[in-house]
Amino acid sequence: MEVRERIREVTLKIFELYGERMRLVNSIARVKREKGLPVRDREVEASLWEAVKRKCQEEGLNERNCERMFALLISSSIEAQVPKSGAGAHIEIFRRAKAMEREGRKVYHLEVGEPAWGPPEEALEALFDSVRKGEIRYGPSTGLPRFKEAASRWVSRRDGVDVGPDSLVPTPGSKFALFALMSMLTDKGDRVGLIRPTWPGYLGIASSLGLEVVSAEEDFEALRGSRVIVVCSPNNPDGRVLSRSQLEELVEVASESNSYIVSDDAYAELSFVERTPVTKIYERAISVNSMSKAFGMTGFRIGYVYGPKEVVDSLAKFLAVTVTNVPEFIQEAAGAALEVGEKHLAQVRERLSSMLRFAEENLKNTKLEFKRPDGGLYLFPRVELDGFDSLQFSRELLEKKGVAVAPGIAFGPYPDRIRVTFASMHGYEGIPLLKEALA
Numbered sequence: 549m550e551v552r553e554r555i556r557e558v559t560l561k562i563f564e565l566y567g568e569r570m571r572l573v574n575s576i577a578r579v580k581r582e583k584g585l586p587v588r589d590r591e592v593e594a595s596l597w598e599a600v601k602r603k604c605q606e607e608g609l610n611e612r613n614c615e616r617m618f619a620l621l622i623s624s625s626i627e628a629q630v631p632k633s634g635a636g637a638h639i640e641i642f643r644r645a646k647a648m649e650r651e652g653r654k655v656y657h658l659e660v661g662e663p664a665w666g667p668p669e670e671a672l673e674a675l676f677d678s679v680r681k682g683e684i685r686y687g688p689s690t691g692l693p694r695f696k697e698a699a700s701r702w703v704s705r706r707d708g709v710d711v712g713p714d715s716l717v718p719t720p721g722s723k724f725a726l727f728a729l730m731s732m733l734t735d736k737g738d739r740v741g742l743i744r745p746t747w748p749g750y751l752g753i754a755s756s757l758g759l760e761v762v763s764a765e766e767d768f769e770a771l772r773g774s775r776v777i778v779v780c781s782p783n784n785p786d787g788r789v790l791s792r793s794q795l796e797e798l799v800e801v802a803s804e805s806n807s808y809i810v811s812d813d814a815y816a817e818l819s820f821v822e823r824t825p826v827t828k829i830y831e832r833a834i835s836v837n838s839m840s841k842a843f844g845m846t847g848f849r850i851g852y853v854y855g856p857k858e859v860v861d862s863l864a865k866f867l868a869v870t871v872t873n874v875p876e877f878i879q880e881a882a883g884a885a886l887e888v889g890e891k892h893l894a895q896v897r898e899r900l901s902s903m904l905r906f907a908e909e910n911l912k913n914t915k916l917e918f919k920r921p922d923g924g925l926y927l928f929p930r931v932e933l934d935g936f937d938s939l940q941f942s943r944e945l946l947e948k949k950g951v952a953v954a955p956g957i958a959f960g961p962y963p964d965r966i967r968v969t970f971a972s973m974h975g976y977e978g979i980p981l982l983k984e985a986l987a
């Protein structure tokens with residue numbers, strides 16, 4: 549019994565020491581934040597592990613168990629320094645909009661990134677044909693030849709690079725690809741560099757993988773030391789296309805720490821200005837593509853990734869152990885869409901331009917201040933009203949006019965802005981109502 553009592557005491561002592569360690573972690577975290585130092589310092593960790601290993605040997609302990617306890621301590625230190633982010637203000641608006649629809653109210657969706665157009669007819673025909681032919685079984689995670697060939701031809705032309713089908717893999721949407729790549733390329737506590745304003749999807753991914761987020765708007769210095777830097781050009785929400793010289797600056801920052809650049813090319817086909825593909829100027833760049841935006845295939849859940857072969861191979865393995873494969877009939881549909889891509893895109897670009905013109909004409913001379921986006925589906929105007937609060941405004945606009953927009957705070961420190969999907973299927977009705985609300 550005495551021994552049992554002693555075990556209890558020692559166990560409680562361990563937790564007392566754990567508490568003391570966490571208090572120390574919190575004070576060092578404050579210093580790191582003030583000095584802009586990264587959460588993880590691998591050299592410090594390695595030297596601490598060496599000392600722990602020696603101690604474990606002296607005590608005659610099982611090394612594997614010591615390793616597990618050590619990993620637990622390191623991971624709780626990281627968790628204390630990398631805050632979890634919530635669902636986000638844009639999700640609140642989206643959920644409320646959906647709830648209002650269920651109550652039978654008419655809602656104009658200008659808050660989501662869903663374009664007015666759908667896929668080309670050929671995609672639907674290919675989908676039905678494929679299902680009828682019985683292509684409804686498991687398939688290889690690396691993808692089907694028709695899709696891979698069409699996609700590699702498409703991006704080779706679009707980006708002016710030579711992409712072979714073996715350097716490309718289909719994914720169930722590009723968001724999943726971003727998640728998969730981030731989890732493959734980083735360890736908990738690593739830095740991920742983002743450019744502001746930022747699509748909130750990246751924050752959700754970083755938060756669920758326990759990554760430290762650093763961000764920069766113009767000066768990319770703050771992104772040094774990132775394991776992965778994410779670029780989105782044209783950007784969601786502000787439609788900015790980074791110039792070649794800005795990208796070269798970014799590449800210089802990335803190469804110094806051997807970082808990967810993940811180029812989120814969701815809007816690559818929807819640029820009004822010339823854009824430089826990052827994959828053209830940096831070896832460690834990975835291009836993540838979506839069929840959701842230019843091809844209007846949001847519900848099909850298909851995207852694709854091209855980049856260094858070893859990354860693409862690992863991604864195919866990641867798919868094999870998670871989703872197995874993108875359904876073959878979906879790949880057939882997307883392959884058919886890409887095969888008629890030039891024709892489809894000419895129509896889409898015309899529609900995009902006329903919807904942008906409509907939004908500009910309606911929203912000029914209102915309290916919204918914005919410049920023409922370089923590309924994409926959105927306007928990200930500043931609202932020139934005293935004490936404007938983007939979330940409060942978005943809530944009220946939804947309740948009073950049934951118009952849903954995304955509040956600026958969802959994209960970073962932008963409480964004076966809102967994001968408006970001018971190319972939404974509700975654009976022609978919703979934008980005049982937004983104008984009325986601002987009158």
Ligand SMILES: Cc1ncc(COP(=O)(O)O)c(C=O)c1O
Nearest residue numbers: 661721722723747784814838840
């Ligand atoms: C910048 C950006 N990346 C990725 C996605 C995800 O697109 P999907 O998963 O439909 O391919 C979106 C969707 O809104 C986006 O805006």
